Amino acid sequence: MTFDSRPPGSSRRARRTVLTIAALSGALLVTACSPSSSGSTGAGAGGDGKVTLTVWSWRVEDEAAYKKIFDTYEKAHPTVNVDFKAFKATEYNKILATGLAGSSGPDVPQVRSYGQLQGTVASKSLLPLDGKVDLSGWDENVVASAKGKEDGKTYSVPLARQTVQMFYNQGLFDKFGITAPTTWEQFIAGNDKLMAAGVTPIAVGAKDDWTLPIVHEVLAGSRFGGKAFQPEVLAGKKSFTDPDWVASVKVVGDLEKYMPKNVTGVAQTDAQTLFSAEKAAMIPGGSFDLSVLQKANPGMKIGIFQVPPAPGSPSGSSATTAGWADGNFAVSARSKHPNEATELVKWMTSKEFGQMVNDDIKQISAVPGVEPTDPLLKQMSDNYTNSGSPYLLLTDFRYGAPSGTDLLGKGLQQMLLGSKDATGVSQDLDTGVKAWFKPSA
Amino acid sequence: MRRRTGLVFVAPALALFAVFVLYPMVTAFSYAFFHWQGTSRGGFAGVENFATLFTRAPFTTDLPQALLHNVLFFVGTMLIQNTFGLTIAYLLYSRPRSRRVLQTLYAMPYLVSPIVIGYLWTLLLSPTFGPVNTLLTRIGLDSWALPWLGDPKTALWVVILVSVWQWIGFPVLLYGAALGGVPEELTEAARVDGATNRQAFFKITLPLLVPAIGTVSVLTFIFAMEAFALPYAFGGSTGNPAGSTDFVSLLFYRTAFDSGATDAIGSSSALATLLFLIIFGGAYAATSVLRRHERRITA
Structure with missing residues (x-):
């Protein structure tokens, strides 16, 4: 049996389209790996002479609390504006990796802790904070969350236990x-x-x-x-x-x-x-x-x-x-204002900041000596202080x-x-x- | 002259394509051949990242399992979605009055994001509060009230069946269009010669639909091999429970974005490249077979 007309769906164009889709669908996955091109962070001095520090976080639900906290900081530091941006938690790792490698990253990123911090440290995306922030007297297990495994340097300030x-x-x-x-x-x-x-x-x-x-x-x-x-x-x-x-x-x-x-x-x-x-x-x-x-x-x-x-x-x-500790904040190596950014994370080691973490963010602050006001959070904090242990599989x-x-x-x-x-x-x-x-x- | 004018018109789209697709694609391919420390590129690694996929945990256990699930997803989707899709398209073709409305209805679920569909079905199938198990229990079918997404024996089937439910409208539309292209005089001539409806379908319509079936099959293959959103919505990035709904794209996601490994970009780029080769190779092989078949029936 022969036919004059070409059977439906058989044109060369259709075949080419299918192969193109095959190539592009795989290509899109490959492209997902691609870090962005290099550049420097976009934060800068505004027209009013103030320095704007961009802070990134994955805690969308805490946006209002963080804005309140950074308002307090801005009042005490009139030359600094803090621009807080929160991203969806499940997308944050990708966004941060791209941001820190690219031109529009944060000055002060919230970073993962323990093992999940290591990729960011290895990229040399963060400034070491040794000698700039004082974590002496902090819980050993909490401090470990902020360190690079290879060099033992401190790269962040823990936020919460x-x-x-x-x-x-x-x-x-x-x-x-x-x-x-x-x-x-x-x-x-x-x-x-x-x-x-x-x-x-x-x-x-x-x-x-x-x-x-x-x-x-x-x-x-x-x-x-x-x-x-x-x-x-x-x-x-x-x-x-x-x-x-x-x-x-x-x-x-x-x-x-x-x-x-x-x-x-x-x-x-x-x-x-x-x-x-x-x-x-x-x-x-x-x-x-x-x-x-x-x-x-x-x-x-x-x-x-x-x-x-x-x-x-x-x-x-x-x-x-x-x-364990998490929610740590660090200073981007590409920040145009490393001194101001370091000053901000240094403030995060203060009892003033720690108390706001307890009261406004409703988390147990990592700062030693800060007592949660919520009785249950306080009981959790006391239990950890008196008979705590590391969540081993996460911390190590x-x-x-x-x-x-x-x-x-x-x-x-x-x-x-x-x-x-x-x-x-x-x-x-x-x-x-x-x-x-x-x-x- | 006409060729040059054509090029001028194509150039803007080509430039966008080159900048936003080709360039990132080629650079991402290259990432698979380098050592990485976080997002910092190290020295040339040759095929070391590819070797990692076949020699190092968790790839040695997770990759074959995930690939098997992709293949099962493809086979299951092919058999169920395309069989039902063709059947529905054929039935609709013989009922022109209700065809358009029903085609639209069948196509509606795929207008919704697979993530939303996944969460919706997760709620429906919950063994604790889900209406499906509640209904089964109320009508006395307690033994059928299974932990659908909590048992490795049923979880992958749920992913396949929900995917079929969502995408059935796609083959219905394609086969509908293909059926419209089958010359009516052929089936009429066959009937004049005494062929039954069944004979006319299997001896004339179906052979003429083979190229369309092939196109749908290749598209289904691509869809199945790069499946991500629906399995992610059902089983998270680890393919719960116990890896029974793990897919290669999920393994890529875990490696690239969830692992604590500092060389994640190298190994995940190698994995993405491997998946690209599988998809492209499979699609190329299938279209070659199709081409041979077309030559045979058009000869």
């Missing part, structure tokens, strides 16, 4: 005659009582893998030894296949029966809704979750506690609050890929899905981080 702990609904606890537990037996008895009453004891959003290392820290931080485990694993004396670490991973699996049904299908927002709707009595979470939970149900009285050590915890191990195992938090998040999901046991999860974590981690010893 984040802590993780168990939030609980005080009304539900009272209703069922439960008090914040101080022993593991009390903790389990409380869970059993809630479950028997048809209340989900612990809301967990295991669909979002990033939440699971936090859940592990809250439920089992003391089971692997908390603070004492850090120097051992960093020195190579212990690894993530250590029996105490493996047992701590197993604790999460053992407590799955107290979590929502089909927990790997439950998103973190669903878990928070379960808690706010008073269908779940507890939720492991960070200090950054407090305002979210308070706003979701203003009538609910929220308490916090440290989960007591599980049976078999290393001797001397006690309930702990894991923490995010300096390479795959990161410790990614590996444990995925591994815990596999354990909750039944495809791996605690030993397998711990082994994968150990093997994964060894791709880049070298013990200090």
Whole structure:
């Protein structure tokens, strides 16, 4: 059979179009890698003789608070204007990398902490602040968030300390005659009582893998030894296949029966809704979750506690609050006003700034000696000061890929899905981080 | 003279294309061949960044898994979206009065951003508050009320089916246009010779649609290999749960923007280049096959 007309959709032009689309779609992905061209930061002196400092942040929700804070700074420094710009958190890393390499970047960028700061440091995008800001007397774990791993120099000023702990609904606890537990037996008895009453004891959003290392820290931080485990694993004396670490991973699996049904299908927002709707009595979470939970149900009285050590915890191990620092501010190496920018970040080490971080941004300031006014934030801060430990996988195992938090998040999901046991999860974590981690010893 | 005039008219668009697409593309290709420290370029690395993709964790485990998911996404989308798309287009073709309205309705979901579609379906399929599982439980189908996005056995299928739901209007439109190009006298002649509707479709219409099916297949291949927004909305950048909805674009995103690695630009550029080669190679191979087929039926 022959046809005179060309079959539909068969023209050469159509084929060329398809190939062009193929080329361009791949090209667009390739282009996504492209840092912008070089230049210098656009901030400058205005017509009024004032110096304008551009500050970038990923905290869109705190824009009003930051403007209030920088108004205070401008009053004390009449020759300086602070232009605060906030970007969507999920886009911020890309925007900042481009901004710092290009011509229109910030003078004072908010930068990531610990491992995620290292790419920015390696680009030589930030000015070292040693000798310019004084972080002596600050928590060692907090200061580590601001340093370059290779050269040990300080590149930023930590803004806030984040802590993780168990939030609980005080009304539900009272209703069922439960008090914040101080022993593991009390903790389990409380869970059993809630479950028997048809209340989900612990809301967990295991669909979002990033939440699971936090859940592990809250439920089992003391089971692997908390603070004492850090120097051992960093020195190579212990690894993530250590029996105490493996047992701590197993604790999460053992407590799955107290979590929502089909927990790997439950998103973190669903878990928070379960808690706010008073269908779940507890939720492991960070200090950054407090305002979210308070706003979701203003009538609910929220308490916090440290989960007591599980049976078999290393001797001397006690309930702990894991923490880390984030929201750090730095000075761009391309800033046209490095002195004024440095002066601004130096002010961020003051108690005046720290108090505003507590009161206006509602975070636990990293500045030592500054007390949060919110009673729960104060309790979190005190818990960290008295019995704190580093959120190990974030503070020390995010300096390479795959990161410790990614590996444990995925591994815990596999354990909750039944495809791996605690030993397998711990082994994968150990093997994964060894791709880049070298013990200090 | 006419050629020169044409060039003058094309020049502005060509200049924009060169500056905003070609130049960044070529430079980004080059990034894959250098060492990087953050955004600072180091010395020439040869193919070291490409070797990293096949020798270093997490690529050794994540890349084959992500690529497999891309391929499954392509196969699933091809089989379901194109089969249903062609069926719907054929049915609409024989009902000219309602065709335009229905074509518009089928095309509507793809006017919405895949990110919005993803979040919408995440809410609908939530095992805790989602209406889908609530409905299944109320009508006594408790065993069907699964954690759709929380179980690796179902999560990838959800991504495929929601993608099909969103994009079904696209093949419907393309096949609709292609059906309009099939000469009616051919099927009429076949019917005069005693062919049934079924025979006329399979022996005449379908062979004539093969080039259009090929074009749709290649476009589906490109779409599936660079899938990002919908999987990201469903499973985040890590392809939750447990990497079961991980795709190469997500791995690229994690490597480039989420990892603490200081050489992220080198390895992510190598990954993007590899994906480009896969997409371009696949599309080129498929169009070559199509061309052979066209020559055969037009000979």
